Structures are given as C-alpha cells and as structure tokens.
Amino acid sequence: MSVAETSTGGGHPEVLLYLFGANLVPAQGVGGQPQMAVGAGVCLIQHLLVSLAPAGPLAAPQGATGGVGGPSDAEVRPRVCLVVQKSKMKLKSKRPLFYLLLLYSTQTLGIEIHSVPEANGDGVIETKLNETVSLICQLDGGGRDPLVPEELVWLRNGAAVILKEGNKEGRSSVCITPTIHEDNGVTFTCHLSKNETISDSVTLNVTYGPQLFGSEDVLVEEETVLILQCDIWANPAVSSVSWTLNGSQVDLGAGGFSVTNDEFLSQLSAQKATRGLHDGTFQCLANSSIYGVHTKLFFVSLTDKTIKFPLIPMIAGLVVVGLTVLLAVIARWQMIVKCFK
Template sequence: MKLIRPLLFHFLLYCATETLGVKIQSVPGVNSEGVIQTELEKTVSLVCQSDGDHESQADEELVWKRNGAAISLTEENKKGHSSVCVTPIIYEDNGATFTCHLSKNATVTASVTLNVTLEEEAVLVLQCDIWANPPVFSVSWKLNGSTVDLLAGGFSVTNDGLTSRLTAKKMKKSLHEGTYQCTAESPIYGGHSKQFIVAVTEKTLKVPLMPMIAGLVVVCLTALLAIASRWDKITKCCK
C-alpha cells in the first residue's frame, strides 16, 4: 500500500497538469518565438483550445485578449475551443499580442504576436487617435527621433480632429524604415505618444506562373502540329 499511494498521487498530478493548459494554433503558423509573420491585407486565423483530456476540454471556458483588452466572443465560441480571425491585416496589427487563457485561471495562458512585414513600393499608412476634449492643439510625427521630412520621404499628413494619418505612397527601405512616433499635445493632459516600428523588405520579383505555363503549352502544341503535318515528308527523308 505504501507503494501505491505515491504512484496514485503522481498519476493524479499528471492528469491535473494535462487538464490545466491551453495552446494556440494559427494560419499562417507561429514560429518558435511565438511570432506570426504576415503581410498587409492578409488574414490570420487563431484557434485556442484547452490542452488536456478530451472530456475536460469541452467544459473549459476560454478568454481571448488583444494587447490586454478582452475580445468579445459568442457563447458558442468560448467552451473548449475558441477561434479568432484577424482580417484584413493592417499595419496597426504589427506587434499586437493575442493571448488566450482559461476563464477560471488567468495564469494558464498562451500568446502569439503578429509581425506585419511591408515590401518596397507598398503604401504606408500610420494612424494616431487624437480625439480629446478640449481638442489637442498640436500633432507631430517623428522618424528615428527627427521630425518627419514630408518632402524628402514623399509623406502626407491628414488630420480630421479624430485621427492623424501619416501616408507614404511608395515606400523605400532607405527612406521609410525605422521607428515612427506620433505625439499629440493637449492643454490639459499634456503630451501623449504612440510608436510604430516599420520594417521594409526589398521588393521580390513575382513571376506570373500561369501565363508562362500557358505559353509553354502553346509552343509545345504548335511544334507537335508542325511535326504531324510534315510527318510523311520526315519519314521519307529518314528512309
């Protein structure tokens, strides 16, 4: 009996450990550092499920958060298996951390972070929410600590009182990569800033595969038809 109790204790401990766990699966996949690489206008699908025995999974209620803020879920999307879809991907999703945890135990958690990459010649749009009462009296944009050079970088800034947008129509790695900072100054609340880290990759040459295949098929068929039409002459020459 002395040998059975420790074994039974370890078995129960193992079951409890298996039940109290969550894991996140994603499309596209997540790397070993918990980062999902994606691009603008793409879709990221996240699925969280309790990682334990099958019977307990169906009863575990799950909670999703984005950067610490709760995501609203339907009741049928909470128990044991919960999905979140991020579409279309915008640049504000860059660096966003999605966390899933058990409702009854927030320490049992799993998380992934989005990394949105931009190609050269893509359109860059950065946005700051600046609504305040009383209104802010100034909004400034900086790139790598210096005031954004609108002319040199081909930037434009718009401000509708609610948001301030910094736009560049054709990005270049040498001009647009770096850390951006938007700062809004309020007469009551002082200055508040938001940062964006923009990584630009070199534009890849995308070869249109289907037109190439179609062209090769046409060339091959033309050659075969030419051979077939002159087959008699070819056979006579070979005799």
C-alpha cells in the same frame, strides 16, 4: 496500463502493477519467492497509486501469470513496473475507475494556440498587409471534466476581444482579416476565464513595403519654397532613400537642396525655387529588404513670379480715408446746411 494479483508459494499475496503495457515474467528471489525490480522513476508515484485504489482484488491482465506454482526460471524485464510486496491489504476496485484516477492525477491542464500561418518558435506569426490570420485556442492536457467545458478568454494587447456565444467553451477561434498596419506588433493572448495563469500568446509581425507609386504634377512659383515629400513607412524599415533630378543624383550643395528623413517621410526642399535649377522630373527611390525598390515621380514646373496685391494695407488705408472724410463732414455740417437753404 494493466494490473495483476499473484500468490507465492508461501501464501503471501503480491500486487503487481504494470504501466503502459510492461511485460512481466517472475524471477527467482530469496527463498523461492518471486521478486520484482522497482524503477527509480516509478517509485515516486508508488504510494499515490496504492492510496488512490480502494481495497479489493483486481483481475489479472492478459498474459500475466497468477496462482501458485508459476514459472520461476525467467527474468523480470518490465519497461515500467511497480511492485508492492507481501501486502496483506486486499484491493477492491474496477480497473476503469483506477485508470481514470491515475490519468487525472498525472496529466496537467494547459492552453495552446494554433494559427494559420503557423507561429515560429518565438511565438511570432509572420504575415503581410491585407492578408488573413486565423487563431484557434484549445485546451491541451487532461485533468478536466469533459461534461463541463472550460470557458476561454481572448485579449488583444490586454483588451478583451468580444466573442460570440458558442465560441468560448473548450475551443475558441479568432480571425484577423484583412491585416492592417495597426496589427503589426499586436499580441493575442488566450487564457482560462477562471485562471489567467493558464494561457498562451502569439504576436503578429505584419510586413509591408513603402507606399510609393505613380506620379504627381507640382507647380511652384519662382522664388518661393519648393517642398517634395514621399511616404517611406515600411516594415521592416527601408534600408535607403535617394532623390534624383532628370535622372541624376540631386546635388544638394549646388541646388540649395536639403533632405530630411524620419520613420514615415522623406522630404526634399529648396528655400528659393529658380527656373532651370529646380524644375524638371524628380524621383524618390526607397529600397526595402523584402519588397525591393519603390519609386514615385514628381513633375515640377515653375511659374512666373506675380506681384502680390497688398490687400490688408489697402483696406487699412481706405478705412483711414473714410473716417477722415466723415469727421470733416461732421465738423462743417452747419455750413453745409446753410448752403442748401
């Protein structure tokens, strides 16, 4: 921005203010007086600029024309121009201070979070399990004293994040490594310590597939309950889950099977395991839209049915018999003593 002061032939001073490199060439006005066109948007801050600048003459910018008898046959084509005509007030100020006041009054202070990987337009950071997310919070805009850095505060789902000294003023960073299941859906917020309304937030979307892999050996006694479980917890949730027995789809009706699924587990069960019907190789298959099909094998073997010893009834019987013998001995104690005399 540049500022110039010129005089007309009648001796009336005009103050010309050029904003951001506007080019000024005087045009012929009424009575030979140079006139200026004032843009609608610039007029809104005209009185603010004049009131901020103390009285006094200002030096003309490079390329501006000053003095009496300047060119009058050109047109005024400023990009952004503001004019105070025929003012008798003399401005006394140094340009650097004037520019500083102008910038301070027109810029606003804000906060912005930069991240690796970058957040999308909705402020969501897409990442995967066991990866690293870096967040950097810094002030955005003017209107602040560079000698007095603003203190920043981080929140994780509303709870304060403990920051080290030197990682709070003006610029602050937070690193999440490695990302875990519990980080999914977490919102990180950075705000000024003295003004919580000046803030910015990002949300993590941690994707992961179902934890299905390997195999498991299962021993089940005949005529007991058979239960097989596989972990299908994933983000996004799996689109489908299926069970096979020896390579074929499990026949729920013929085998007396039942399948229950929730957000975390898929369970296949049979109330009464039967040899030849419920033994073999079972496979659980979960399909993820991002991570594809995950599987786990179960090698089920049935053992012979064992006769279970009724331990508790046996103990109860022994106790009753023992008490009976003891009472009988007590009742005939006198007779027993006489026999040994």
